Amino acid sequence: MIITRKVEFSASHVCRAPGLSDEENERRFGTAANPHGHGHNYVLEVSLEGEPDPVTGMVLDLKELKEILNREVVSLYDHRFLNYEVPPFDKVVPTTENIARDVWGRLQRHLNRDGHRLHSVRVYETPDLYVDYFGE
C-alpha cells in the first residue's frame, strides 16, 4: 500500500550551471538562468510504501509524517533563496530533479523503518512541471 502526504513551500532559485557558458545556460534554462533569481510555489508529495499496522490500521500516522516533512524540509526551504541559503544548492543547481533528490536524502533515514519505506518523492515546480524520484 502507498500513502502520500502533500506539503507546500515557496522559495526562489537560479538555474545556472557553473560549468556551462552563458549561451548554453540560456539555451538550457531560458529565463530561469536570470542571475537575480525567481520563485515558485513548490508542492511536495511524499509517498511511503508499507502495510497497515494490525492494531492502529495505519502505515504511518500522517500527523507524524507531516511533522517530519515540516522539520526536515519545509522549515529549511520555505521562503528561502535556495542557492544562497540551503546547502547543497550553493554547489548543486536547484533544478526540480536536484530538489527531489535532496528531499529524498533528507527523509530517507527518518522514513525507512519496520513496516514501511520511502517509495517516491514528487516535486511540482509549477502545475505544468513536476519530477518523480524513486531513489537510485
Added chain:
Amino acid sequence: MFLVTRRYQFAASHRLHTPQLSEEANQRLYGKCNYPYGHGHNYVVEVSARGPLDEATGCALSVPDLDALVRREVLEVFANRNLNAEIPVFEGDLVPTSENLSVEICRRLKRHWHEAFPGAWPKLELIRIAETPRNIFEVDADEIA
C-alpha cells in the same frame, strides 16, 4: 532514475461517430458525443520521460527541447482544430476518442523523439490526456508501436 512530467494544453473539437455502426447505434453508444456538429474540449496532455540525472546541468530532461518537440508535433497540429475534419488519421474509420488521440500523440512523439533527444536517455514513458478534468486516459509509450 527520475520521471519528469510536463503538462500542456490545447483546445479542439471532435465528434464521436463510427461509420461501422448505424445512426441509431451511434446515438445509443456515444450519446451527446454523437451530436452531428461536434463539440470541443480543453485537452490537458501530460508527457512523462524517464532518465538519469545529467550531473553537469542537474536535469534528467531538457525542458526547452521537450517543449519544442511537443509544440511542433502536438500543439501546432491539434490546437483549435476539428479532429475529425483536419487530422488525417481521423478522416477514415478511426474515431477521435481520447483513447485514440492519446495513441496518436504518443506515436507522433515516438516518431520524432530521437531527433529531439539523440542519446540513450531520456526515454518517453507515458502520455496522459485529460479530456475534461473527470475523464483521463493514459498510455504506456512502450506499448505503442
